[in-house]
Amino acid sequence: MVVSARNLRSLRKCQQSNCQNETRELINHFSTAMPIVSRPKWELRLTNHTIRALIRSGRLEDARNMFDKLKQRDIITWNSMIMGYTQRLEVVTAQNLFDQMPERDVVTWNLMISCYMSSRRTEYIEYARYLFDQMPRRDVISWNTMISGYAKIGQIDEALRLFYCMPEKNVVSWNAAISGLLQNGDVKAGIELFKRMPERDAASFSVLVSGLVQNGKLDAAANVLYDFQTSGDTIIDLVYAYNTLIVGYGQKGMIKEARCLFDQIPCYTSKGRSFGRNIVSWNSMIMCYVKAGYIKSARKLFDRMVEKDTVSWNTMISAYVHTSNMKEASKLLTKMPNPDIFSWNLIVSGYAQGGNLGLAYKYFQRIPKKTCVSWNSIIAGCEKNADYEGAIRLFVQMQLERVKPDKHTLSSLLGVCAESIDLHLGMQIHQLVAKSVLPDVPLNNSLITMYAKCGAIVEARSIFDKMKFHKDVISWNAMIGGSGGRRPFPVQIHGLRIWY
Structure with a gap:
């Protein structure tokens, strides 16, 4: 097979444009037809891209087969394989590759440390710390990985000790420390650390608001957003933080506060940047209304949506099903552009549980690809309505x-x-x-x-x-x-x- 830079560009183009079928064809072509000989540097680059593409598409075994046949590997080849096993948390296999490497760079060490920390097992956490201490050179990612890992397993004191020992911190370092404090219930210290940040990004506000919501400090979270919005500081996209707090208010049944926050979400458009209420904002507010039983308010908001996704439609269909308004639920299903299996199952379950087995079976028959949940919905409906023979017939058909x-x-x-x-x-x-x-x-x-x-x-x-x-x-x-x-x-x- 003749491999050229054109092949590399083709693979990159398919990956960037998310053309999965074309990418898969190229990967299959390269992985089966590529000769196993010493390659020039540009050809090894193509091999590395192919291995990474195989890993991203979930074909780790194929990537390993290709890796094992290579006579020439560079550090990127090794790192790609370790990254694949790290993503699957196959710690032992990743460690074996790490031990076999002829040379390592800081990325290699960081990958292995991340693999150990992600496992959250005590012995692996100790291995991660050992590797961290043995690193010939650390970068900010090395420190952040350890801090975040310690915070997630509740060792906040060790996380903070590393944080304060860092030679150079970035915004991710601060976010990791704040997140750790809030995860471990130290709200006061988390807020104080947030105030001391030299710079903040959208993730900083999201971390703080999410942590405050988890600790039940919804008003404090609202004050953080209000203070920033009225301060006139740098424009930051806080939509994710607003959405998180809206959900938090909804879970507490504080619907007025949630709606007030929804209406206050800032909208900004300038110099190619724009943000404002997104589809998650609308869906979150609709869900708040539905959970509180305010179906009419939810429907008004739903009808105002310029763009709806599957979650929007299913939330409203579910609301009508759970209030036994199957007429409106079935109308929405008819209007829905692309009903998914959850949409169909909702309607089948609604009619079946409501005693209308005829319509339940009618919609059941229309489901393009039935799942076990689909069958369960109609069978359970037959059981509830004493159609025992119908339930058994459906089971036989299943x-x-x-x-x-x-x-x-x-x-x-x-x-x-x-x-x-x-x-x-x-x-x-x-x-x-x-x-x-x-x-x-x-x-x-x-x-x-x-x-x-x-x-x-x-x-x-x-x-x-x-x-x-x-x-x-x-x-x-x-x-x-x-x-x-x-x-x-x-x-x-x-x-x-x-x-x-």
């Missing part, structure tokens, strides 16, 4: 389409067996539970209820006893209730077969 059931599917089916007193089918579902999922408390409760209502008290007691200390009030009630002497409700599905 198996025919080779969709693997989950705990929710099996729990609904056990409910069907319990209500229809079908012990034989219930035992088949139990075998499927044992082979396909790890039972949790709710699923075990469903099994106990099924066996108890079907009169199989010995089997119910066996499951009850195995739960040991994980029983809840439902577990006890199911056992105490027993079978109740109910007569079976016949459910006959000819040719029923359950695949395990």
Whole structure:
């Protein structure tokens, strides 16, 4: 294969324009056709780009195969592979490559330290510190990685000690220290450090506001934004910080404060720079209204949106579904440009839980690509509305389409067996539970209820006893209730077969 600088430009162009299919074709072409011989420097550059592209596309094994076949590698080649394993937190493999490297630069050391710190395991944190102390030369990234790592695991004293020892700090260093203080609940020290910053960026305000919100200091966060907005200082994009505080107010039910903040989000346009309310701002405020039950206010804001995304549509559809206004929910689904699986599942679940199984099944049939959640929605609706035969038929169809059931599917089916007193089918579902999922408390409760209502008290007691200390009030009630002497409700599905 003849490789030229033109190939390198083609690969870069595809990556920059996010042309995934074209990038994948080029990667496949280069990784399979490239001769494994000593390469000139420009050809090694192409190899490095290909390896990095493979890693970015999630094909780490292919990148490693290509790496292992190379007769010529440079430090970028090695660093690329270590970065790939670091992103996957494959610490041992990354360390092995690190140990094999003929030479290392500061990027190599930083990658390995980051890998250790990201694992958050005590022994690896110690290894990270050992490497940090052994580094022949450190840069600001080395220090910031250690500070951030210590802060995230709660060792804020060690993080601050390194912060104050730094020969040179940048805004990221300050942000990491402030974030660490706030994560560990020291609000006063976090605010004081923020005030001492020689310079701030948008991330500084986002870190402070987010930390204050997490600590329940919403008014303090609002004051930070208000003081900066009225100070006339350098223009900084604070939209992310505003959005964070809006969500915080919404979680506390402080809807008036959230709306006031939403209306105050600054808008700025000058010299090629612009920022203001973005789609996240609108979605956050709409979600605040929805959670508080102010559906009309949410809809007014939704209708004012110039640009809506999938989250916007699904938030409003969900609001109508949860208030049983399926007419408006289905209207929005019809208007929605590109409904996703979550949109369809909301409508199916809404109609099914509301007792309109006909419309639920109609929309279920229209879903382009059904997921397990789609099947669960319609099956659970059948169970709730006593359409036991319909639930079992849907389960048979689900198996025919080779969709693997989950705990929710099996729990609904056990409910069907319990209500229809079908012990034989219930035992088949139990075998499927044992082979396909790890039972949790709710699923075990469903099994106990099924066996108890079907009169199989010995089997119910066996499951009850195995739960040991994980029983809840439902577990006890199911056992105490027993079978109740109910007569079976016949459910006959000819040719029923359950695949395990």
